[in-house]
Amino acid sequence: MGVTSILRSYxxxxxVRAIVTVFVAITFTFFLIRLMPGNPIDVYIATxxxxxxxxxxxxxxxxxxxxxxxxxxxLWLQYLKxxxxxxxxxxxxxxxxxxxxxxxxxxxxxxxxxFTVSTALIISFSLGILIGMVMAYRRGGKLDTVLTLTFSxxxxxxxxxxxxxxxxxxxxxxxLVPFSMLRGAYxxxxxxxxxxxxxxxxxxxxxxxxxxxxxxxxxxxxxLMKSSTxxxxxxDFVLLARARGLPERRIxxxxxxxxxxxxxFTNLAIxxxxxxxxxxxxxxxFVYRGIGLRLLQAIYQRDYTxxxxxxxxxxxxxxxxxxxxxxxxxxxxxxxxxxxR
Amino acid sequence: MPGENLILSIRNLNVVxxxxxxxxxxxxxxxxxxxxxxxxGLVGESGSGKTTLxxxxxxxxxxxxxxxxxxxxxxxxxxAVDLAKLSEKEIRKYRWKEIALAxxxxxxxxxxxxxxxxxxxxxxxxHLGHVDEEEVLKEARELLKLVLLEPDxxxxxxxxxxxxxxxxxxLLALALLLRPKLIILDEPTSALDVVSxxxxxxxxxxxxxxxxxxxxxxxxxxxxxxxxxxxxxxMYAGKIMEVGGVxxxxxxxxxxxxxxxxxxxxxxxxxxxxESIPGSPPxxxxxxxxxxxxxxxxxxxxxxxxxxxxxxxxxxxxxxxxWLYTKR
Numbered sequence: 001m002g003v004t005s006i007l008r009s010y011x012x013x014x015x016v017r018a019i020v021t022v023f024v025a026i027t028f029t030f031f032l033i034r035l036m037p038g039n040p041i042d043v044y045i046a047t048x049x050x051x052x053x054x055x056x057x058x059x060x061x062x063x064x065x066x067x068x069x070x071x072x073x074x075l076w077l078q079y080l081k082x083x084x085x086x087x088x089x090x091x092x093x094x095x096x097x098x099x100x101x102x103x104x105x106x107x108x109x110x111x112x113x114x115f116t117v118s119t120a121l122i123i124s125f126s127l128g129i130l131i132g133m134v135m136a137y138r139r140g141g142k143l144d145t146v147l148t149l150t151f152s153x154x155x156x157x158x159x160x161x162x163x164x165x166x167x168x169x170x171x172x173x174x175x176l177v178p179f180s181m182l183r184g185a186y187x188x189x190x191x192x193x194x195x196x197x198x199x200x201x202x203x204x205x206x207x208x209x210x211x212x213x214x215x216x217x218x219x220x221x222x223x224l225m226k227s228s229t230x231x232x233x234x235x236d237f238v239l240l241a242r243a244r245g246l247p248e249r250r251i252x253x254x255x256x257x258x259x260x261x262x263x264x265f266t267n268l269a270i271x272x273x274x275x276x277x278x279x280x281x282x283x284x285x286f287v288y289r290g291i292g293l294r295l296l297q298a299i300y301q302r303d304y305t306x307x308x309x310x311x312x313x314x315x316x317x318x319x320x321x322x323x324x325x326x327x328x329x330x331x332x333x334x335x336x337x338x339x340x341r
Numbered sequence: 342m343p344g345e346n347l348i349l350s351i352r353n354l355n356v357v358x359x360x361x362x363x364x365x366x367x368x369x370x371x372x373x374x375x376x377x378x379x380x381x382g383l384v385g386e387s388g389s390g391k392t393t394l395x396x397x398x399x400x401x402x403x404x405x406x407x408x409x410x411x412x413x414x415x416x417x418x419x420x421a422v423d424l425a426k427l428s429e430k431e432i433r434k435y436r437w438k439e440i441a442l443a444x445x446x447x448x449x450x451x452x453x454x455x456x457x458x459x460x461x462x463x464x465x466x467x468h469l470g471h472v473d474e475e476e477v478l479k480e481a482r483e484l485l486k487l488v489l490l491e492p493d494x495x496x497x498x499x500x501x502x503x504x505x506x507x508x509x510x511x512l513l514a515l516a517l518l519l520r521p522k523l524i525i526l527d528e529p530t531s532a533l534d535v536v537s538x539x540x541x542x543x544x545x546x547x548x549x550x551x552x553x554x555x556x557x558x559x560x561x562x563x564x565x566x567x568x569x570x571x572x573x574x575x576m577y578a579g580k581i582m583e584v585g586g587v588x589x590x591x592x593x594x595x596x597x598x599x600x601x602x603x604x605x606x607x608x609x610x611x612x613x614x615x616e617s618i619p620g621s622p623p624x625x626x627x628x629x630x631x632x633x634x635x636x637x638x639x640x641x642x643x644x645x646x647x648x649x650x651x652x653x654x655x656x657x658x659x660x661x662x663x664w665l666y667t668k669r
Contacts, residue, residue, distance in 0.1 A: 235449060236444070236448075236449040236450050237449055237450055237451055237452050237453070239401060239444075240442075240444070240450045240451075240512075241452070242401055242436070243399055243401055243436055243437065243441070243442045243444075244436065244437045244441075244464050244467065244515075245433045245434065245435075245436035245437045245438060245464075245467050245468060246463060246464070246467045247433075247467060250463070250467070254452065254455070255452055258452075258454055259452070259453065259454060262454075332454065333453070333454060334453070334454060334499040334501070335453060335499070335501050
């Protein structure tokens with residue numbers, strides 16, 4: 001079997017696993033909503049009847065239309081219809097902002113979160129790796145000691161605390177940054193478009209959320225990379241590369257760096273999920289209009305259809321990110337590629 | 342022996358490691374000459390300083406090790422160069438181009454994310470600058486054939502796709518790529534099964550015949566030394582105890598430690614009893630006074646407990662560090 005076909009089968013197998021996971025997530029979402037005692041649909045029907053004096057039948061019809069569900073059908077048929085709808089991008093309609101499709105809400109808010117989260121992850125991962133390697137090469141030195149302590153403390157502070165500290169000190173105490181002007185993903189007076197003004201405005205608004213993510217995650221990358229680099233430096237192939245008279249630069253990048261980074265990719269996949277979860281807090285601290293903030297709003301308003309949709313999308317996003325990390329790992333490490341698992 | 346035949350001359354070399362408990366005296370006052378075209382066996386138990394000696398020659402010691410004194414004169418380029426005094430930048434030109442090292446870690450000697458062929462290409466590039474990759478691969482194929490491997494399959498492979506024995510032989514081929522004048526083989530057969538060991542030995546014999554490269558063969562296995570080497574140096578507790586021609590060492594061992602080693606080797610024929618040397622090697626941080634071997638030596642005298650015997654030439658080409666042979 002040629003290497004390309006092995007690679008293809010690895011990607012294929014990982015892909016099958018990702019699809020199965022998404023399917024399980026969709027199934028869970030479906031049954032959670034329906035099998036909970038006092039399920040959101042019943043609660044909503046009761047609310048409608050109480051608030052606007054609708055008859056049970058009217059309230060039920062309205063609720064079912066919003067949830068895209070027919071409760072009179074057998075469960076298996078509802079399930080199949082739900083799957084069918086999800087596959088067509090139909091996640092129902094918002095209960096609170098009546099009639100707005102959930103998918104449209106997600107399409108408005110998700111890109112901003114993906115933008116900030118992925119930018120932050122790229123910055124913190126690459127910077128953390130560089131710093132970690134420097135620390136490993138100078139282990140035991142002053143720089144290493146200072147950075148190890150700093151990073152240990154930084155990664156122990158919850159990210160929303162860091163965000164709050166920014167607002168309290170930079171915004172309120174010293175009045176250096178007008179945080180109230182930086183609410184939302186961009187200023188209302190700037191016309192969205194591919195203009196320099198808009199791009200700068202977007203970056204301004206995203207700056208502090210991104211900085212907060214980076215500050216709170218960079219420490220663990222640097223410390224992980226440091227220990228991984230130290231382990232790799234002790235490997236025989238590094239000693240032999242030096243015995244072969246290879247230039248130090250080449251050994252550092254192709255031998256030490258390239259191999260030390262491999263175990264970090266597993267953590268990269270895991271951290272994507274964590275950051276999505278963290279976005280709920282960070283975005284509400286900075287009032288950044290991303291999916292996290294919208295989810296929080298939906299929870300406050302008991303907007304079940306929106307919650308359900310966002311949960312599903314976040315789950316799919318995390319599974320997708322894991323899948324991409326898996327493929328990357330396979331490309332970077334030939335030993336995994338052949339494993340086929 | 343005439344000086345122009347020398348390729349490497351180690352003089353009064355002392356190397357220590359810093360450990361928590363104190364200084365580990367890994368190489369103690371070692372003087373050793375290696376002549377062009379010969380295979381020198383460096384034999385000793387694990388922990389006797391063989392590998393440290395090899396790493397010192399290439400200046401590959403870990404950061405907690407230090408060359409305290411001594412010189413390593415290399416004659417390969419016509420004039421004497423003291424390798425011990427070269428900077429990290431200068432020694433790089435000698436590594437692999439002049440002196441290659443194939444060590445026991447062959448299992449893990451190749452970069453796991455790189456194909457074997459790229460190891461050959463980058464090694465050539467590091468020393469010769471811009472090279473024609475096809476030329477390098479052509480040369481690599483020849484060498485891989487010499488070590489009894491399928492060249493194209495091996496070159497295409499990633500390290501994990503080769504067996505331990507194959508990796509060891511690939512490493513030998515890689516060691517020959519730049520035609521070094523000296524190859525140091527550190528335990529080339531340990532960690533391999535008997536069949537693979539046999540193939541390696543055959544390969545080494547091929548190399549010896551084809552290239553007449555000078556080799557230092559580090560091993561704890563006396564039978565391998567007997568099969569391949571011209572001369573043998575016996576090392577114990579960081580010190581050279583005895584040096585001599587391979588026949589002399591095996592048929593007429595002088596140092597009590599060498600005799601003990603030979604008695605500890607089982608034989609297939611005859612009724613010889615296998616005897617081990619009583620006691621165990623000394624702690625290299627806290628060595629006994631006098632000769633390091635005296636606590637285990639059946640011939641130990643009063644003097645052995647006080648003074649460390651120097652390595653002296655008792656017959657032409659025969660060196661022993663033992664008071665039994667030193668009349669002074």
